[in-house]
Amino acid sequence: MTDSHLTRRTLLRYGAYGAGAAALAGTAASWDRLTGADVPGRDDGSLVVATLGSAFDPAAVRALREGFRELHPDIPLRVNAVQAVDWSDFFAKILTQIAAGTAPDLVYVATEGVQLFARRLGVPLDRWVRRDADELREYFADVHPSLVESMMYEGSLHQLPVEFNAADMYLNRQVLRRAGADVPPPDWTRDDFTALLRRMKRSSDAHFTPYFWTNRLWGGVMPWLFANDTNLLAESKAPGGSWLWDTFYPADQRRGRGGGFRWTTPQATDDRVAEAYEYLASLVREDLCTRPEGGNGSNLVGVFSTGRVGVTPAGGFWAGGLHLAGMDPDGYDVQYFPRRLTQRHQFGAAGYAMLRTSKMQDAAWEFIKYAARRDTLTRLFRSNQTTPARRSMLTEARYRDTGPAGWRVFYDTLDRFPDTGPIPAPPQVAEVEQVLLKHTGAALSSPRAVRPALRRMQGDLEQAMEREI
Amino acid sequence: MTDTQSPDTRVPARRPRPAAPPAAVPPPSARSRGTRLLATLFLAPTIVGIVVFTVVPIVGSVVLSLYHWDVIDSPSFAGGANYGEVFGDETVLVSFRNTLVFMVFAVALQLLIALTLALAVNGRMPVWLRSVFRSAFFFPLVLSAASISVVMKYLFNQDFGVVNWLLGLVGIAPVPWLTSENAAMATVVLVYVWQQFGFSFLLFVGGLNNIPKEIHEAASLDGATGLRKHLSVTLPLLSPTLLVASVVGIINALQVFEQPYVLTNGGPGDSTRTVVMVIYETAFEQLRFGEASAVGVLLFVLIMAVTALQFRLSRRFVHYQ
Structure with a gap:
């Protein structure tokens, strides 16, 4: 093309296009970034609480909302029930909301995410707890210090625990009767456990599996590591926290407490870890247990309630699940996890974490206190879908309809074995969990x-823990 | 084009320039400009959709792959560091190998089953029965892959699944469909193919119907029968359809996610972990969006390269009527 084709008119036209495009680009560049909060109706000034959708039923969420409105009519509340299959999925969705600029003020966070939220997103509750100490005395007197300690990070409290679940052992009474066995005693050992599985296997048909377990961080291989007096990551405690222990707990209960757990050096190649894995491998070889199945054990209720599984580890949350599946209260029972070198149990707890991006932090604190009240928890946890963090809520009446007869085990796990602790969940928990599941399989x-496999796990864990979060 | 008037016969809008080269294109008439504008308006929604939902995310991913970003803090420029990390990450490399293995077996099986069934359905049978088969084979495709995978997970459960129960009836020991490194990938391929082959099947049925009967009759007169007729007549004439089915099949297979994620979560070990799973885990579980984008860009390049190779090879193997 030659210059002779570029007429003055054409030149002016293209010039106008260019100027228009530049003006548009300039206007766009001068705007603030559009976020999800720009969607009309999103940011209506309410206190936004994100909960794990599947943890509470709609009636419970409604009760939570109405109870708060009665108490604080001046604080509009929006409960955002995020549907997710597990905690990892839940956190992914919360982080997507944060990336979209629609971060909630409060997030319901379980042990798996306590340290990640505390380190990157959360606000320590210390100043509010100190301020309202008198009001909170009744709460702390009702909640075991181990649960509170699991919500601390580097000396500060980040959540008030409202629920927890320790991995105890559920036993199917129908299977026990078939095997001519009884519910084992509280101090039973791993050898007793193996003998019971063999007895169950002998008395059942080929479609029966004595022990079912799910490959996950909570309740998978971890309880066996705890019983072997070891852990996936070296465990220690952060200094600090005495401000809380000295204020709320008597001397015998604050002994050995610190400023929260630290999980640091991977120790997957530790002999005790290997021994626990070899034990589980031997159960698989003997057809005494399932291979580690991924997921959330959703098919377990069906096979347990129909007598195709004899024993499985679960927390108080399963009582409600079995009841809904039609299992009689006396159709099953629960006992402590068996002893090996120790009988230390593992647990996971949950509560509300306040996000540092919240512009309504005082209102958020009011919600945290409200959510930890006994009447609130009673309204919320009506169907035994979890173990309430308040000891006083575990009563004969609560378990009369659902069972199990040995319901005291749920809370007594914390008292009887005071070294019982949370699953290892450092800020790098997502990678740690992924590595654990991958190599356990x-x-x-x-x-x-x-x-x-454990050697490869060790290498991957070292890499994961080196990553700065 | 509906305009039957030749441009040469039109009255020029303005006087031609004496210096204009003879091959110069005459300026478009108002009518053709209107047609172009109308065409542009009709295309605009599609173009805007492609730009917003495809081009912008692709460009965004390429840009993001050059940054470290964890959602919580602002992105920081990383240059090629993310690509360095990705190439040094054994899980990523294994996931690419798994994805390629999956793609080879899944696409081959999918095309083979779809073609065989299409030939069978295209044979002599009542029209109503043909409709039943067509609907039945296509039906899994309209279901959600995640839902199907959840159901299949129950069916293939080693201890409580129906599949092993049925095998047990004929004396076969339980198969670790999802918990053995060797069997897990095969099971994921089977579940994927079961759902996906309906699309290729429909393409093949359409392609077979487009082959003129006269050609088959001529082949029969020349003495070709059965398999020979399919190999020498049907397959060459179906090759354009085969190309489309294989291109779409390969692109879909390279992006497989739901089936391995639900059925095995990538395990045992990494044996069924695919590239898209790694992208999801790296971004949304580990908050390493830059590295996840780098993996995404590499997958994009791989898909482009495989597709380009297919079209290049198609010049030799695809016969258009």
């Missing part, structure tokens, strides 16, 4: 795979 996929 590989370790138990074939005989003699345990040690090589």
Whole structure:
């Protein structure tokens, strides 16, 4: 093309296009970034609370909202029930909301996310707890210090626990009767457990599996590591926290407490870890247990309630699940996890974490206090879908319709075994959990795979823990 | 084009310039400009959709792959560091290998089953029965892959699944469909193919119907029968459809996510972890959006390369009538 084709008119036209485009680009660049909060109706000045949708039923969420309105009519509340299959999925969705600029003020966070939220997103509750100490005395007197300690990070309290679940052992009474066995005593050992599985296997048909477990951070291989007096990551406690212990707990209960847990050096190749894995591998080889299945054990209720599974680890949350599945209260029972070197149990707890991006932090604190009240928790946890963090709520009446007869085990786990602690959940928990699940599956996929898989797990854990979060 | 008037016969809008080269395109008439404007208006929603939902995310991913970003803090420029991390990450490399293995077996099986069934359905049978088969084979495709995978997870459960129960009836020991490194990938392929082959099946049925009967009759007169007729007549004439089915099949297979995520969560070990799973885990579980984008860009390049290779090879193997 030659210049002769570019007429003055054409030149002026393209010039106008260019100027228009530049003006548009300039206008766009001068705008603030559009976020989800710009969607009309999103940011209506309410206190926004994100809960794990599947944790509370709609009636419970409604009760939560109405109770708060009665108490604080001046604070508009919006409960955002986020549907997710597990905590990891829930956190992913919360982070997507944060990225979209629609961060909630409060997030319901379980042990899996306590340290991640505390380190990156959360606000320590210390100043409010100190300010309202008199009001909170009744709460702390009702809640075991181990649960409170699991919500501390580097000396500060980040959540008031409202629920928890320790991994105890559920036993199917129908299967026990078939095997001519009884509910084992509280101090039973791992050998007793193996003998019971063999007895159950002998008395049942080929479609029966004595022990079912799910490959996950809570209740998977971890309880066996705890019983072997070891952990996936070296465990210690952060200094600090005495401001809380000295204020709310008597001397015998604050002994050994610190400023929260620290999980640091990976120790997957530790002999005790390997021994626990080899034990589970031996159960798989003997057909005494399922191979580690991924997921949330959603098919477990069906196979347990119909007598195709004899024993499985679960917390208080399962009483409600079995009841809904039609299991009689006396159709099953619960006992402590068996002892090996120790009988230390593992648990997970949950409460509300306040986000540092919240512009309504005082209102958020009022909600946290409200959510930890006994009457609120009674309204929220009506169907035994979890173990309330308040000891006083675990009563004969609560478990009369659902069972189990040994319901005291749920809370007594904390008293009887005071070293019982949370699952290891450092800020790098997502990678740690992924590495654990991946290599646990590989370790138990074939005989003699345990040690090589644990060596690979160790390498991956070291890499994960080196990552700055 | 509906305008039958040749441009050469039109009255020029303005006097031609003496210096204009003879090959210069005459300026468009008002009518053709109107047609173009109308066409642009009709295309605009599609173009805007492609730009907003495809081009912008692709460009965004490429840009993001050059940054470290964890959602919580502002992104920081990383240059090529994310790509360095990705190439040094064994899980990423294994996921690419798994995805390619999955793609080869899934697409081959999908095309083979779809073609065989299309040939069978295209044979002699009542019209109503043909409709039943067409609907039945296509039906899984309209279901959600995640829902199907949840159901399949129950069916293939080693201890409580129906599949092993049925095998047990004929004396076969339980198969670790989802918990053995060797069997898990095969199970994921089976579940994927079961859902996906309906699309290729429909393409093949359409392609077979487009082959003129006269050609088959001529082949029969020349003495070709059965398999020979399919190999020498049907397949060459169906090759354009095969190309489309394989291109779409490969692109879909390289992006597989739901089936391995629900059925095995990538396990045992990493044996069924695919590239898109790694992207999801890296971004949304580990908050490493830059590295996840880098993996996404590499997957994009891989898909482009495989598709380009297919079209290049198609020049030799695809016969258009």
